[in-house]
Amino acid sequence: MAVTDEAIMKIKDMIVSGDLGPGDRLPREADLAERLGLSRNSLREAVKALSLIHVLDVRQGDGTYVTSLEPSLLMGAMEFVVDLHRDDTVLQFVEVRRILEPAATAMAATRMSEADIADLREHLRTLDAAPSVDDLVATDLEFHRKIAHGSGNPVIGSLLDSLSAPTQWARVWRGLTQTNAVERTMAEHRAIVDAIEARQPDVAQSWSTIHIAGIELWLREALS
Template sequence: MAVTDAAIDRIKEMIVSGELAPGARLPKEADLAERLGLSRNSLREAVRALALINVLDVRQGDGTYVTSLEPRLLLDALSFVADFHRDETVLEFFQVRRILEPSATGLAAVHMDDAAVRELRAILDELPQEPSAEDLAANDLRFHRRIAEGSGNAVLAALLESLSGPATRARVWHGLTQDGAAARLREQHTAIYTAIASRQPDVARAWATVHVAGVEEWLRRPT
């Protein structure tokens, strides 16, 4: 494993230094192994590991390429992990969301253009009057994703997407529908939207904190 780790580090150095740019094709396996002083088996293991975390893209019959390295792509693995966690760990993910979500919402109030604000209003209006748990989860995901995208910070948006993906939201909302959550969701989303639309970042941050903390409070209740 130590040899594979060394191979990963060597490829990482080539990417970080700019020798291999996003979208660049890696040299042929034999040439790259010789150049890096590695066995071809070690190089293959390193490439496989980097492909799993979306740093490299192995295209059969074509070659191996550096991906776009966009934050959303690289943080996919975190989303995968988040979807598997339950109980206390899910609560910890929400605690992180409570830190990051208000910041993204405040930034959105400053940076979202009028067209994006209208999109946010349209998402609000798409929630049915008597939504199912699936409706709530899907609408909540789209609403917060649009806000995160509107923050103007791609890393922050990717982190938030990873921390609470569709599977995590579905589990939470299935429980919350038993507790009259639909009305609160609509009320709080509307308040967040209004603050963003009126360009009030402090108010937007406050409502986002209330919204995420409310879900966190529910998760803390004994079952």
């Protein structure tokens, strides 16, 4: 294991074990290096790497702190990696969506508040009024984001947020090329909201699976 990787693992272990928690300030560099049996140079490289993925926050003139470690913050690095994939690997991201999103939709059917469901229903009207495919995709992304976060699980919400970017161009492409794609999308959205509103998690999950699987099937055919 490279010395920088070892340093990263040792800092991670301190956080996992509870020696360092969200918002805690790291000990002085010299003290921490001695405590962990590391050179100061490898410790600096580890701190730099962990700050890039938002685990640590380096404040000039103040010190280095553990961040809040909120999922939405930590997923920033994943979004960067995801954004780099613009070829047929987008299909792999759709496959992950097909696994996660129906589960999130089922959770939303039991956890979303009545006010959030009413907001989701209102958002459907916004989708109906979208004047172009680009506008429809933008509002579609927000529709799915509302459901993901309605699951009540911020990790799932953040994961699905990070998976939206590489599938956005595919959604536009589908809307422009597949016959009745917009009408089918809208009908499936309504069925999903109806199931959530009726507090039917199994039905909501099934409609979500149908919805994402339809995108996946179309994409497989388009890429072949």
